[in-house]
Amino acid sequence: MANCFLTPEPDMFQALTSVGEMLTRNFDTLCRPGLLICGQLEDSLPLAMANEGPAPQVFSTDYRYTQWLKDHNYQQLEFGSEPTDGTCDAILLLMPKAKAEAEYLLAACLPLLAEGGHIFIAGDNKGGVKSAPQLLAPYCNRVNKLDSARRASLFHGTLSRSVAPFQQADWLKNYDLPREKLQIYTLPGVFSAEHLDTGSSLLLQTLGRLQGRVLDFGCGAGVIGASLLKRQPELELEMIDINALALEASRQTLARNGLNARVYPSNGLSQVNGKFDQIITNPPFHAGLKTFYSTTEELLHGAIHYLKPGGRLTLVANAFLPYPDLIQASFGNCETLAATGKFKIYQATKS
The missing domain is CATH 3.40.50.150 (Vaccinia Virus protein VP39)
Structure with missing residues (x-):
């Protein structure tokens, strides 16, 4: 029988996903000092952003992706079940498959963000990103859609209230x-x-x-x-x-x-x-x-x-x-x- 399995590419995350391609249209907005990226990281977006401006901090729960970035000499990187590194001025959440995981990541990462900081959510239109306004409602007075292309969307809000310290045990x-x-x-x-x-x-x-x-x-x-x-x-x-x-x-x-x-x-x-x-x-x-x-x-x-x-x-x-x-x-x-x-x-x- 022919092998119907997917064979890993030599550089499996190198090509941008449709979400990543959509985000390249918004680098003027996203490529800013103090940006933290988290969520469904599955392409070379951080590398592309580092070529256009300050290298974003990456927090990933995916060890395979973390190792891939390390192999590309990426330094602004943390692997774990909750972030521990410092503070940030903006957050980009790449929408994970499970909405509950998106809620968890926002709760874990937003305590690092000062009031007035920017929150972006991007994802595949079939992957739950349309729930971004509901996800951000506890944190933002207003949420806007900034872009929609290649079957992907980008939403934005501004943190309008303080966020309680994250307690993993609550989740x-x-x-x-x-x-x-x-x-x-x-x-x-x-x-x-x-x-x-x-x-x-x-x-x-x-x-x-x-x-x-x-x-x-x-x-x-x-x-x-x-x-x-x-x-x-x-x-x-x-x-x-x-x-x-x-x-x-x-x-x-x-x-x-x-x-x-x-x-x-x-x-x-x-x-x-x-x-x-x-x-x-x-x-x-x-x-x-x-x-x-x-x-x-x-x-x-x-x-x-x-x-x-x-x-x-x-x-x-x-x-x-x-x-x-x-x-x-x-x-x-x-x-x-x-x-x-x-x-x-x-x-x-x-x-």
Whole structure:
């Protein structure tokens, strides 16, 4: 079967998105000292703006994007679940997929902005940017649309009242996993943020007893990792994700359930060291507004090099995706452990 997956470009964020192209028409307004950019960063917009004026400060919850900017020697950069660097004179929020995440980012970043400072929101017209006036209503007396082009829009408001200091704990939500006797803690925009998703549930029902060193790839809110540790506290578990909000949610889930694991950011397997007895994953399927396969494709090709002899890769995937071919090509074997109408559990063993 032909490989239908998206192969990562050598410079994956270099080309401007339609939102970025629209914003280039507004550089006279946006390229100003003290600008902070946050949200759905997925192109070379900060580099383009730095070529036209002062380099904007970038706050990103996406580790992969942060590493890309670092590789381009970009210095005005912070990765994390909330900004900690200083103050700013203007904020540009690139609209994330989840409206709740946009609300979170505004609450987290606006305390850095002095009263009277400028707030810009830009995004794809199909990606929720039309809600910008409602998002800015708690902070601005008036919101104007500055531009609309290439199926993208730019809104502007002026901060008209002081903003309370950000308290991340106010944004934490939780839900119960009665079967596992766990509480899962989440933050806006994190996968499996409101309930246990069907795929992870099937994966947890299918997994047998594990041993040794285990990697939870794409840990999200920590559902899989916490469940494994609840069953087997002796496991040496590591949990990775590219999303800072997911990593913080996983840390909260572990801490509040009295569990311990190493939780850290990794771009695919790039920041992982050593070899594992087991890699478990409900791999990413979407990034922003796009269907996204390349991270999973890289995992299926590369996982064998991070497993000990006899080590296993186990994952859940939508049944229509041709993952077995990729797994077979890498491992020489692929077993289907369970299947429903929508999901399948695949497992491969390193010989």
